[in-house]
Every structure is written in structure tokens, then in C-alpha cells.
Amino acid sequence: xxxxxxxxxxxxxxxxxxxxxxxxxxxxxxxxxxxxxxxxxxxxxxxxxxxxxxxxxxxxxxxxxxxxxxxxxxxxxxxxxxxxxxxxxxxxxxxxxxxxxxxxxxxxxxxxxxxxxxxxxxxxxxxxxxxxxxxxxxxxx
Amino acid sequence: xxxxxxxxxxxxxxxxxxxxxxxxxxxxxxxxxxxxxxxxxxxxxxxxxxxxxxxxxxxxxxxxxxxxxxxxxxxxxxxxxxxxxxxxxxxxxxxxxxxxxxxxxxxxxxxxxxxxxxxxxxxxxxxxxxxxxxxxxxxxxxxxxxxx
Numbered sequence: 201x202x203x204x205x206x207x208x209x210x211x212x213x214x215x216x217x218x219x220x221x222x223x224x225x226x227x228x229x230x231x232x233x234x235x236x237x238x239x240x241x242x243x244x245x246x247x248x249x250x251x252x253x254x255x256x257x258x259x260x261x262x263x264x265x266x267x268x269x270x271x272x273x274x275x276x277x278x279x280x281x282x283x284x285x286x287x288x289x290x291x292x293x294x295x296x297x298x299x300x301x302x303x304x305x306x307x308x309x310x311x312x313x314x315x316x317x318x319x320x321x322x323x324x325x326x327x328x329x330x331x332x333x334x335x336x337x338x339x340x341x
Numbered sequence: 342x343x344x345x346x347x348x349x350x351x352x353x354x355x356x357x358x359x360x361x362x363x364x365x366x367x368x369x370x371x372x373x374x375x376x377x378x379x380x381x382x383x384x385x386x387x388x389x390x391x392x393x394x395x396x397x398x399x400x401x402x403x404x405x406x407x408x409x410x411x412x413x414x415x416x417x418x419x420x421x422x423x424x425x426x427x428x429x430x431x432x433x434x435x436x437x438x439x440x441x442x443x444x445x446x447x448x449x450x451x452x453x454x455x456x457x458x459x460x461x462x463x464x465x466x467x468x469x470x471x472x473x474x475x476x477x478x479x480x481x482x483x484x485x486x487x488x489x
Contacts, residue, residue: 208371219460223468263478267424267471291478305475
């Protein structure tokens with residue numbers, strides 16, 4: 201009976217360990233990364249109103265059942281400044297845009313440069329540091 | 342979401358609730374047998390309450406507001422209550438499947454389904470990661486492939 205309990209306890213510890221490891225791997229894979237070739241902002245602008253911006257445009261794909269999307273949008277709004285624009289696209293309304301940009305989960309954010317070219321991609325809700333990192337990936341080019 | 346109003350729930354509430362649920366699910370796995378089923382039934386009932394009335398009206402939500410929130414102070418931001426409610430429905434589906442199979446005599450089912458729910462609840466509690474959100478769009482895209 202005691203050994204049975206130890207086996208169960210080990211299973212719980214292993215399960216939580218694997219879950220944590222999976223989360224860490226996912227976080228690493230979702231760090232801001234530059235995009236070489238991708239669809240342009242005009243694909244999104246054709247379907248969703250995109251405010252005119254002289255700087256970078258951040259487009260966040262959000263969903264109805266997404267609890268991380270609100271906080272993520274707040275982070276983007278806090279790090280983007282005047283010439284930049286921030287746009288949210290609801291994936292339930294625009295599944296075709298999610299497909300076009302290969303978005304598999306919400307929130308996923310795309311950073312476009314001032315010419316409307318896709319330059320960086322961030323998966324999940326970024327920390328302010330990561331969000332700035334993504335914007336700087338675009339700025340240096 | 343676009344156009345969300347600034348009224349909502351304290352986002353730390355559902356995370357504390359997920360922590361409490363995680364502890365109960367660990368108890369389900371450790372206890373096993375009839376005792377495990379009883380604890381699993383409590384979890385299923387809690388998820389049912391959360392899915393039907395919203396996370397703010399569960400006993401975990403009440404416990405958070407009366408014991409923990411007064412010590413933390415007011416939240417910095419409020420959150421839309423719809424996503425955590427959806428998560429409660431997903432949790433209900435998984436744990437109810439384990440409970441029903443367990444009652445039908447499938448002895449491996451309660452700990453396995455409790456384990457699946459535990460992963461989701463644990464990630465939500467510790468990292469604020471929402472497994473339901475991740476699955477939602479993936480399932481939508483798989484069920485209705487569209488060409489842009």
C-alpha cells in the first residue's frame with residue numbers, strides 16, 4: 201500500500217515536471233524572432249481597419265476564449281508610442297487571416313515595419329522586455 | 342479582444358482557483374479508489390458551478406475574495422470573465438469524463454483524466470498559461486480549413 205502511494209506521488213511529480221519543461225520549451229520557441237519573408241500588412245488592412253501609422257504596426261491575433269490576450273494587448277499599448285499603431289484581429293471573425301499568417305494560438309503578435317513588411321513574430325503574451333525586443337528587431341533593419 | 346470594457350474580474354482570482362483545483366486533483370491521484378472518486382466529484386461540481394455561473398461565483402472565487410484578495414490589495418487590471426469561464430467548461434468536460442468512467446468501473450480513468458486536468462490547472466496557476474486558449478484556435482483551424 202505504501203509503495204503504491206510512492207508510485208502515485210512519483211507520477212504526479214513527473215507529470216508536473218514534464219508540464220513545466222514543456223512550458224519552458226514553448227516559451228523559448230516563442231521568443232521574438234525576425235521574419236524574413238511573409239505576407240504584408242496589406243493582407244490584414246484589406247479585412248480589418250488598420251490606422252495610418254508612420255512607424256511600426258503591431259497586429260495581435262486575439263480570441264474570444266483567450267485570457268492572456270487582454271494583458272498582452274496592454275503590454276503592446278504600453279511599449280508602442282505615437283508613430284506606431286496597435287491593431288487587434290479577432291481570430292473567430294477572421295479565421296482566414298489566422299490561416300494566412302500561420303497563427304495557431306492566441307495571442308500571436310506580428311510586427312510590421314513602416315513599409316508594411318512583416319518583420320517579427322511573438323507567440324503568447326510578451327513581457328514588456330520581450331515586446332521592446334521585438335520592436336527593436338524591426339528598428340535595426 | 343477589441344472593445345472590451347474595463348469592467349471585469351480580478352485576474353488573480355482564477356489563478357488562485359486553479360491552484361486550489363490543482364491541489365484537489367493531486368489528492369485524486371494520490372488517494373485513488375473511492376476516496377479519490379469523492380474528491381474528483383467535488384472538482385467536477387466546482388467546474389460545473391464555474392462554467393454555469395462564472396469563476397467569480399465558485400467557492401474558490403469566494404475563498405479568494407474573502408481570504409486572499411484583502412491581503413493582496415486591489416488588482417492592477419481587470420480581466421474579461423468569459424475566457425476563464427470557458428476554461429471551467431473544458432475542465433468540467435475532462436474531469437466529468439474521468440468521474441463517469443470511474444463510476445462505471447474503469448479504474449485507470451479517474452487518475453488519468455485528473456492528470457490531464459492537473460497539467461492545465463497547474464500551468465494556469467503557476468505560469469498564467471491558458472491551455473484552453475491554445476487549443477481553441479488549433480481546433481477551429483483543424484475543423485474548418487480555409488484558404489486565404
